[in-house]
Amino acid sequence: MNKDEQLSRLLRLKRHETPGQDYFAGFLHDFHTYQRLHAAAPSPANPANALGALARSREWWAHASQGLRRPALAWGALGAAASAALLLSLRPPAQPTGLAATPPAPPAPTWQSRQTPFPAAQTVPVSSAPRLAPPAPGKRRTSEQPQDLPNVIGPATPAAAPSAAEPARPQ
């Protein structure tokens, strides 16, 4: 008797490992109890069922990829397909290329267009002193010379002109 035959005989001895006839006699009853317990549970709103569905889908995929020679490739392909689907879903809708009957939509408001005009009350005069004239060429401006240009901080709007409401800068 060769080793392979001896091994087969040894392995066949494992047939004698059994839980006994009592187990098999009671199995049907156990199974009915198991079925009743599981039949009571399902509800689509139950998150446990969602997890179960996820587990079943994983199981299905594991089973489906089992027959492949290189399951790692199958996982890679699945990952690539999922990434492509995600990219497609994130891509903005394509611009109409034909002569569309609908007029183009107004441009979306930008950050600048949303800015409200700077209110006059918030403009702060740098100085309420008499305006100085521009200095003569080659000369430095002095505080006695009048100034033509308004010297205020803020946007140059008509409302930005100095008013009585504006506080005067202390001299």
Place this chain on the structure above:
Amino acid sequence: MADAALNDKQEDRDLVERAQEGDCAAFDTLILKYTQRLYALIYHMTSHREDTHDLLQEVFARAFRNLKSFRGQSGFYTWIYTIAVNLTLNFLKKRNRRRMLSLDDVDSGIQHDGEFLELTASSDPVREAGLHELQQHLNEALQKLSNDHRAVVTLFDIQGLPHAEISSILKVSEGTVRSRLHYAHKQLQAHLSNYLA
């Protein structure tokens, strides 16, 4: 022999048709018919009786849920065996770290088994090793195989299914079945060399 197999298949077909029409008693008959064989299949793959019990319940529950989709291209026997093997393989992948054995008792019938008597007569190690020790070593050696190799050994050596049937259950070619068997036998011979003359 072939007639008996045909009758068996026809009987399964009738029971399945009745169960598909909602006759639960027909499905119970199928459970009673296949419990022992499926238990043995799962048990020899897991070497754990509690896991086997849980998996066996899940196998029948899944078969019951999917019974409507069973079209009868293969026999019910092959179909439910495929469910059992796939469920067990998936379970074993997750269970990879646990290696504790939980073994069934060896029935007293082994003392009258001709092969056992012959082995104890011809092999000193088998005779000297207690029955429990031999069982432990056999299970440990099987657990050292990969899950796929253990499935083939279980179906072929322990359950005695032909290569073609195993190939249908595992959805692999007969060549793959044979090569897995060859490799698994080499490994088992190395692990059980003490028991082989």
